[in-house]
Amino acid sequence: MTVRTRFAPSPTGMLHIGGVRTALFCWLYARRHGGVFILRVEDTDRERSTDEAVQVILDGMEWLGLKSDEGPYYQTRRMDRYRATLEKLLAESKAYRCYCSKDELDEMRKAQMARKEKPRYDGRCRERTEPRAGVEPVIRFRNPLDGVVEVGDVIHGRVTFQNRELDDLIIARADGSPTYNFCVVVDDMDMAITHVIRGDDHLNNTPRQINMLQALGAAPPAYAHLPMILGPDGAKLSKRHGAVSVLEYREQGYLPEALLNYLARLGWSHGDQEVFSQDEMTGLFDLAQVNKSAAAINPDKLNWLNQQHMLRADLQRLAVELQGQLQRLGVQAPDLVQLQGIVAIQRERAKTLVEMARASRFFFAAPDMYEDKAVAKHIKSETPALLQQFRDRLHALTAWEAPAIHQALEGLCAEAGVGLGKLAQPVRIAVSGGSVSPPIDATLALLGREATLARLDVALAHFGSGAQ
């Protein structure tokens, strides 16, 4: 049997990290088993569903490369099917109309709570045959009164529920529209889903869904209830925890494969391996290795992984990404060859593309000021003379390449009897404005002769007279 999984987000908020992890596991499982991954948008809540949210989901999935093999399906376009199924259940007396008012139900719940019982519908309309005048009824599923329901969960094992703990849930509202639990059941059945992979907040819904599936004559799928993802503080994930939408991770300069790798390791593991390529993940993933307890997000580790993936990524691709990030800083960098060179030396000193862009800005814009602290520490009275000599040697260089530049640097320092730092740091300040940059020879090589000499001249003019 072909594996068929589905990711079924509701477009009522943002596609956040928890949703992405669920989508990833569904996708990985399908990929691993040569199955089909389906995207289904659960938009039956017309009050809260928005087109923007749908778009965010689509864009997010696209960015992450979690391509669906089928869909996206939209529940709002399947209303006829839900209605027909509702009628069928009604005709077979597996569902019934309930005329209780919301106030009535409210009171019922309150009374039950007061009695320390679990609040639930008491089934008072179960056997009603006559409509109540002036009331638009809802439709309830007639849940079995006794016996047990067994949920076969790949992650949790067998979980059993007593039917008497379950009540007759509403499957269609007074306006006739079907509700979530019912749509899910009809969809999973119609779409022949073999593995329902979702957050474990749905575990408690599962027995009802199995009962409905049974009422409809369908065999229940396998279930896999994934542990929740928590914020860095161990509390429930919320807007306070930074990136609300996945797309913000893109803006913050994360690589999609890094985010996916990170998310995969939240709950899943393959021995001691931390870094996974896409192919490794799809080749190794299995639900059997998913653990049961909730996991807190760790931004430091995400950053580390992002760097690991940048270190492994294609230079051309990163150059384009860096170009985009630079643009956001208002820096135009049209030379992709130069950008590749920059990426090559910057990626081991940046956790994200945003960091890389910030640290690479000086390649494209001469410093408009020198950092006070750096100047105080590295610009001494003998510095201008040294800088001037270095400038002259660079000017005379035939080949503008890192090794030659390095030689010039080393040679001069040796002659002057000073350590490399005595010269490299002032040059760094002249060229970048601060005391941090990639190795100075590589930096100057990438910066180019013209820009280098010009910046040294500016610095000389500045420090030459200013320094005591």
Added chain:
RNA sequence: GCUCCCAUCGUCUAGAGGCCUAGGACGGUGCCCUCUCAAGGCAUAAACCCGGGUUCGAAUCCCGGUGGGAGCGCCA
């Protein structure tokens, strides 16, 4: 309150009864490398929630407790 789920270093995890003196990773600390910052290398501190049982032997199995989470909507 009721039902269900969960429990290994700060965090993510390995561990399917002896291989555990509990391993790896992030982060921390120290050292090496070094023109700065990194990257890299080496080293180091740091955990089996508690209590019973089963067993020759338990992080691993069972029970209880404690703690955390989820669900109990005409939301999904």
